[in-house]
Amino acid sequence: MTGLYLGLSLLLLATIVLGLVRILRGPTAADRMLAAQLFGTTTVAILLLLGQATSNQALWDVALVFALLTAIAAIAFVRRDLEPEQNKKEDGDVSA
Amino acid sequence: MILADFLLAQPWFVWLILLPLGGAASTFVLPRRVAPIGFCCALLILAGAVFSVCQLAATGSLTQAAGHWSAPLGIVLRADGLAVVMLATTAGVGFIISCYALGYFPARGHEPSRARYFWPLWLFVWAGCNALYVSADLFNLYVTLEIVTLAAVALTALEGGAPAVGAALRYLLTSLVGSLTYLAGVALLYAGWGTVDLSLLSQVLTEDPLSRTAMALMICGLLLKSALFPLHFWLPPAHGKAPAPVSAILSALVVKTAYVVLLRLWFEVFASFDRAMTAHLLGALGSAAIIWGSLMALRQERLKLLIAYSTVAQIGYLFLVFPLAGAETAATVWTAVILFMVAHACGKAAMFLVAGTIQQTAGHDRISQMAGAGGPIGVLAVVFALASVTIIGLPPSGGFFAKWLLLNAALATGQWWYCPVILTGSLLAAAYVTRVLSWAFLDVRRNVCPVSSRVMKWPPLALCLVALLLGLAAYGPVRVALTGAPVTGHVLVEQRP
Amino acid sequence: MTLLFGHLIDLLLAVSLTVLAWRLLATSDLFKATVLFIAFGLLMALAWVRLDAPDLALAEAVIGAGITGVLLLTALRHLDSGARVARMSGRSGRRSLRVLLPALGIMPALLVLLCLSSPHIRSTAGLTASVIERLDQIGTDHPVTAVLLDFRAYDTLLETAVLLLAVVAVWSLHPVRPIFSPEPISPAQRGLLRLLLPVLIMTSLYLFWRGSHAPGGAFQAGALLAAGLLLLLLSEQRLPGRWSGMFLRLLLAGGFMIFLLVAAGALVGTGTLLDYPGGGASWLLLSIEAALSLSIAALLATAVIGGRPSDRSTEFPPRRKDPAGEEG
Amino acid sequence: MNDLSVYAAAGILLFFIGLYALFFRRQLLSKILAANVMGSGVFLIFIGLVKQPGQSTDPVPQAMVLTGIIVTLCFTAAAIALAIRLKELNEEHHSATRPEDDFG
C-alpha cells in the first residue's frame, strides 16, 4: 500500500510541476492565481497521502492548515486594486 | 551592605542585554515618555558596564550557560576581555550619543515621530551589540547580528528622504546576503561537527575541505557586513545620509560588530588552521581599503560623506591584524586592534556628532560652503581637531598607540611592506582632516546662526578626550583586553632589533 | 518500489524547486514572480515534509503560503507600476561584478561535490540523543518545542525581539495607508470568512495544545492566528480607533515583555538567565507560549499592514474614502 | 551519497541563484524575493545535511531553521515597507519637479 501512496504522491507532484506552465504562460493574472490555487488543493492531497504512507499524523495537520489557507492568497489577489490588465505593460527584462 | 553585595554578585554582562531590550519595549509601548525612559536606560547600562569591568578584573572571565544548559545543547554567554572592553566602549559612546540625541531629536518638535522611534530602535541596536559581544554560540551570533542590522537599517531610514531610504534598503539587502552567507557556513559546521559552540568547535574542528569552505563562507559574509573594500559600497551612502547620531552609532559601533565575530572566529574557532593565504588576502584588502578610502574621503564634497569614507579607510587597519598575527606578535596585534576599535569608536562618534551640529547650524554639510560654520562656536573646532588626532594617529592618542603596536608587529614578523601603508594612511588622513579644518574652522566669518542646544556641544568633547588620552592610560584597557584572550605572549611596545 | 518512489519524489522536488527559483527570479513581471513564489512556498513545505521536519512544514505552510503571499500581493499594488521607480538608485559596481560570473557558476558545483563527499557529513550523531535524554527534566515532550522554549530559549527570546523590532522598523517609516481596494466585497467572501474563521481559531488552539507533545506550538499557532487576522482584514474588518493606540502596542509588545520578565526574574532569583524555577514548570512555559502566540499573531498581521496607526485615534488600517481617488 | 543529499544540493543551487539574482536584478521586489530564495537555500542545506536516513531529524537545527524563517520574514516585511516608502518618495519628488517625465 505504501508504494501506491507514494506513487500517487509522485504523480500529483508531477501534475504540479506540469501545471507550473500555466503560471509561466499566464496570460492573465487571474490564470496565474487560479493555477496557484489548484496547486494548493493538490498539495493537500499529497500531504494526506504522505501522512498515510509514513503514518505520521502531524502531516495531516499540515494538510489541514493548507486547506485553511488556500483561500487567503486568492482573496488578497481579488481585494488588492489593480489597474486593468491592458495597462499593465510588460517591461523589458531589466536583468540585462 | 547587603544591597552592595547583591549588586556586585549580579551577572552584569547579562543585565546589559536585558536592560536595553526592556527599555526598547517600554519606549515602544509608551511613546510619549521615550526620552526619559531611554536616558535612564543609558545611565543604567553605563553603570552596569562599570560593574562588569570591575567583575572581570576581579574574577578573570565571566561565563554563564543560559537556562543552566551547557554547550553543546544550550547557549553559553561569555564575557572575556574583548567582550568587556567592547561592552564598556559601547556603554560610554552610547551614553554620549544618547545625551546628544536628547538635543538632536527634540521630543516636542514639529516632527515627534522621529524621536519616538529613534529611542526604541537605538536601544535595540544597543541590546544587539551587547548580546553579540558576549555570545559564544555561532547561531546566537547570527540572531544578534540580525537584530543589530534590522535596527540599524531602520535608524538609517529615520532621516526620511529618498536618498536615506534608498541607502537603508541597500544596506538591508547587503547585510541580509552577508548574514545568510554566514549562516550557510554555520550550517556546514553543524552538519560536520554537531555543535555551534565556539570553544567546543575549536576543540573538535579538524582541517578539511568542509571546514575550510565553512570558514570561507563565514568570512565572506562577515566581510560584507563589516564593509571591507571592495565590499564597502553600501557603507558611505548609509552612514552619510543617516541622521548624525545614527551615523555615529553606525560608524562607531555597528560596523565593529561583524568584525568582533570575525575576530572570534579567526583567533578561536579556526585558530589551528593553516591560513597564511587568507591572512595575506585580508591584509591586502585592508591595505587597499586604507588607501582607497582615504583617497575617496579626500575627494568628498560633503562632510558626512567624508567621515563615512574615513570609516572605510579605518576599517582597513582592523584587517591588517590577520597577516600580522604571528606566533610571537599575536598578543601585540590583539591589543592593538582592541585599542584601535576603542579609539576609533570614540573619535569617529565625536566627528559625526560635530558634523551633525554643524549641519544643524549651517543648514547643510557642504565642505566648501562651510566657512565659518565652526567659528562662533569654538568648541566644535576643538572637538573636531581633537578627534582628528586619534583618526590620524598622532601621539598621545589611542589611535597612535594602536598603530605603533601594528608597526612593531609588522617589523617583528618581517612584513615591512605594511609600514608604508600605515604611514600613508596617516598622511592621507591628515590631509582630509586638514581640508575640513581649513575650510570650516580657520576661515572664520562670524555670520552663521548660533549653535543649538548645549547637549549637542559638550558631550562630543568627552569622547574625543577619551580617545586622546587613551594612549597615555593604555595600561588599564590593555590589561582588561588581554584577560581571557585567545592569544599568548608579550605586547611588543618596543621593537627590538 | 517504495524506496524508488521516495527517491523520485525527492529528485523531482529538488529539481522543481531549483527551476522554480530560477524562473521566478528571471521574470520581470512582478505578479508572475509573486505567484511563482507562493508555489515555491508550497514545494518548500513538501520538502520539509520529506525531510521529516513537520514543524518546519507547518511554519512554511502558514508563512510561505499565507502571510508572505498576502504581504507580497499587497505590496505589489505599490510596486509594480513601472520598473523605473522601483529600481535601486545605485548603478555603480554592477558592471564590474560581471567578472564574478564564472565564479558564481563554478562555486555551487564545487560546494555540492564537497558536501556530498565530505566524510564528516552525517558521521556525527548530532544532538538528537542528548535532547531526548533530557526531555523528562522539562515540561514538554516534543523535542523541537523543548529546544525552542528551554534549551535554546535565549535564541527564541532574541527572535521575539526581532519580530517586535520589525514592527517598530515598519512603523518608523510612515503612517499607514489604506491597503485594499474600496470596491464592495462579494457576499461569498463574507460567507467563507464566517465559515473559515471559527475553524481557523480552533485549529490554532489545537496546534498550540499539540505543541507540547507533537509538531506545532506557539509560533505556528500564532502565525495561523495572524493569517486569521489578515482574513478579517481582507474583509474590511478594522481595529476601532480607541484600540489602535496603547492597547495595540501592549498587545504587540506583551509577549516579548512577559518573556523578558521571566528571563529577568530567573536572573534575579537564580543568577542564571532563563533558568525556569522547578526545572521548567509546564504552567510557566504554557503562559509564556500563550502570550507569545497572541503577540506573534498581532505582530505578523501588523507587519503585513505596513505603517503605523495615526495619532488621531482612527480605525487601523484606515478606509479608502474615494473609490477612484488618490491614495494616502 | 544518499537520497536526501539532493535537498542539500538543491539548497546550494538556490543559494547561488538567489545571490546571482540579488546582484543582477534591478527591480526591488525581485531582489527581496531573491533574498528569500537564498534564505530557503540555506535552510535546506542546514536540514538536508543533518538529516540521516531512517532517523528522526535532529531537533536543534529544526529549531534554528524555524528561528531563521521568522527572522527572514521580518526582514522581508521591513524591506517591502522600505521599498514602498522609497517609491512614494520618488514619486513625490518627481511629481514636484518634473511632472511630465514620469516614464522610465
Next chain:
Amino acid sequence: MFLRDATTCLLLLAAASFFLAGLVGLLRFPDVFCRLHALTKADNLGLGLVCIALIIQADSWHGAVRLLLTWFLVLVSGATVAHLIARKALQQGQTPWRNR
C-alpha cells in the same frame, strides 16, 4: 482486509484520473473561466476520493473527521475562490470564450 485495500486502490486510481483531468483542463482549456472548472470540479473531486480512500484505511474516528474537515474546507474555499476570481476577471473586462 483485502476488500478494504482493494477499495482504497480503486478510489486512489480514480482520484489520480481526476487530478490528471484537472491538469489537462488547466493546460488545454481556452480561457480563465473554463479553467476554473478544473479547479472547482476535477481537483476537488479528486481530493474527495483521496479522502474517502484514506478514511477507509483510518483506524480512529478523529482521523476520519480530520480528513472530512480538510476536504470540506478545500471544497468551500475552492468554490468561493473560483467565484471571486471569475468576478475579478469579468470586472477587468475579460469576456468568456464561446465556441463558434
